[in-house]
Amino acid sequence: MSSPAPGGQRTDIKRRNNAKSKAQSQQQTPTSSRSAGFGGSSANLLKLYTDEAQGLKVDPLVVLFLAVGFIFSVIALHVIAKLTGKFTS
């Protein structure tokens, strides 16, 4: 402690401050997945689902076809209701 730092007291303070700010910036946790470097919302676009979680992995085309299937099932409901005359309001 008693031995002076090379370069004098000023450099010592500067060094200490630098080390402190470095430690501080490392401690800070990122505020969003983009600032952690993993993609996500940017300043002007809202991106929500960008990470691959361990779930049921599905191909995007499968989802698109299922979506079309879902919409057609609703159309089918309309058609069936028209034909049988049930549920009409």
Added chain:
Amino acid sequence: MSYTNLLVRLIDLAKPFLPLLPEIELPLEQLTFDDKVMYTIGTSFLYLLAQLPIFGASKTTNDPIHWLRPVFGAEQNTLLEFGVFPIISSGLIFQILSGLKLIKINFNNRLDRELFQTLQKVFAIFQYAILTNIFLFTGYYGYNLTFWQYILINFQLIGTGSVFVFISEIIDKGYGFGSGSLTFITINISANFVTDIIALNSVKTTRGYESVGALVNLVKNLRNKPFKNAILESFTRSYLPNLTQVYLTIGIVLVLIYLQNFRLELPIRSNRVRSVSNVFPIKLLYTGSLPLLFSYVVLFYINILGYTIVNLVFKNDSNQIIVKILGQYITTGFNSNFIVEKPSILYFFSPSKNLFESLISPLRTIIFFATILITSTWFANIWSSISGSSPKDLAIQFKEQGISIAGRRDVSISKELQRVIPVAAVSGAAILATISEIGELFGTNGKSPAIIVAVGAAFGFLELIAADFQQGGGSQNFGSIFGQ
């Protein structure tokens, strides 16, 4: 200690759903420009296709959120009853909470990120379910519904909601350009914009059949009515798109394109190569149209909460004191919109029907404008510092790429950006809020904020598309169209 434990548990709520919810696979390699265009067109087409009438609901409904629909790409009485509101609100809320460190999430940890994403997804689907049932039990789909009608309407609306959660995930994961939910809003608003002008179909009104498209209506009026009446009527009809709204929307689009070019150019130079200098643009609309979107999320929550309390708990009974305070809903004639007409809390948080109404009740105009202004500027300020394009993040990027601001030391880059970015974001948001309110003064019923959101998102997409196109899109089929 127990406090932080409690907060950690919020994302753990999503843990049971983690293995159950389908996850779109990340693309193995960067998709080609053509594939991205195809995915974007395909999903947008699906969104438009989903504008089917709901099966099993009564045809005449009292619509309490008609002026909130355009912003969220929602269509009355269709499968897209709530549009992408649940997806967007859940995303915005959780990303703000995590950015403000109100929920503790370590974004460097993979499991945390996965849980956080699943939580947003689950909450979006949950909101679809809640909203559907609020509408069912307040009699929006008619009274005396049978048990099967309840089940079927639930199945259709929650099903559609979940389907679009996953489809927006497809786009978000890099199969399309940018953001899925914003793609849907943009495509819906642009389609409606064209419909408002030149729709050829006509609707039966008390004055006989009238064309829906404002321009078509003008032509029809000019042929059938005396000149002065024809012009006046095409500009003032309140129940269908009129020319005032059309001109306002076109005006807003032009103003926004003009505003997009407002930027502050910071001179930057490379640390590695000498005498290479460039500029780094900081746009005035730094946060794009997201602040306005957030304001409408807030307004949606206020209105849906009020609607639920008034209609579900108190059955819209004007004798109840709480209904008097919150506001009693009244059905209007042609569109059967469900609105609050007497001064009360909900009255102040909804826009006026036309210019006349906004002038005779200035207090309402001011309060409505203040709500939008305060929420958007607050959001812009927060978002510019948490979204991953904050001054600090940019400073890190600059350092990695060996760039610094001319005449500044490395250390002060972050400070220099901090001086510019929040100011740009906040004033940009305030300007957008003002433009939106000018539109709402004339009674555009949510169309002016919608077009602002759409144009803002479109410019965001344009940047991405341009960047993608430069990375070898020129050799592709769709790319060659852009090149010419």
